[in-house]
Every structure is written in structure tokens, then in C-alpha cells.
Amino acid sequence: MKVEFLSVAQLELADAAVYYESVSKGLGVDFVSEVKNAVKAIDAHPEAWAVLQGDIRRILLRRFPYALLYKARQGRIIVYAVMHLSRNPKAWKSRLKT
DSSP: OEEEEOHHHHHHHHHHHHHHHHHSTTHHHHHHHHHHHHHHHHHHOTTSSEEEETTEEEEEOSSSSEEEEEEEETTEEEEEEEEETTSOTTGGGGGGGO
16 A cells, blocks of 8 residues: 655654654664554554544554554555654644645
8 A cells, every 4th residue: 555644744753753863872763663564564454453533543653652543545544643642632633634
């Protein structure tokens, strides 16, 4: 499937990677690798994770307190958020209009 990140989700991914890299050399790379693994898992089994609202689903990252919020349909995966789990869980909803 083709994977698309909304621009705001791309920024969240980049910000988190930069933060983790500043904490420990190589940790930002590990974070990006975890996101890639999650995308591969979504690609393999797009309907395997919990539905949050409508057709938006959430997959949790294994090593980091983050989740990807995504929609899978018509051969595409659209990632709406790379969300830290302690942040406002409703902040991503405004992105559904995008």
C-alpha cells in the first residue's frame, strides 16, 4: 500500500526523532525505525488495530510512548498523527477534514 503522512504528522515524527536523538545518540534513529515497523504492520494487517472513531485506527509503538493514528482504504494508508500518548487525545480530530 502507498503510505502518506499528513504534513502535521510528518512534523510530529521529525520533532520526536530530534528530541530522542538529543536524549541519546541513535535513539532518534530507533524511533524512526519503530514508526517504519508500525507502518509495515499496518500494511500487512490494516484492520488489526483498535478503531478510535469512524475508520481511524491506532497502533501503539513498542518502545516509545507514541501511537500512529491512521486510515487504511483503497490501497492507501494515511497517517493522521504521530501522537505522544500523554498529550491531548482529541487534538488530532481537527485533521480529519484534511
